[in-house]
Amino acid sequence: MYAVIESGGKQYKVAPGEVVRVEKLSQESGATVEFDKVRAVHNDQQIIVGTPWVQDAKVLGTVIDNGKAKKVIIF
Helix, strand or coil, rough: EEEEEECCCEEECCCCCCCCCCCCCCCCCCEEEEEEEEEEEEEEEEECCCCCCCCCCEEEEECCCCCCCCCCCCC
């Protein structure tokens, strides 16, 4: 089973038990976060694609840590 969610203007493929790095969230570490912008859901038998969102679908997760990514310098 997996889902495609949208967070911070980007799309992420997520599955149960998986750790996903997303753009900064406003929640503290240890907080539960709900992603209600679900683009697609696959349950090993069928795939449901939203137009643009899958109705009544949501993905729950837990914030592990808030941090910064490595700084990139472009010349």
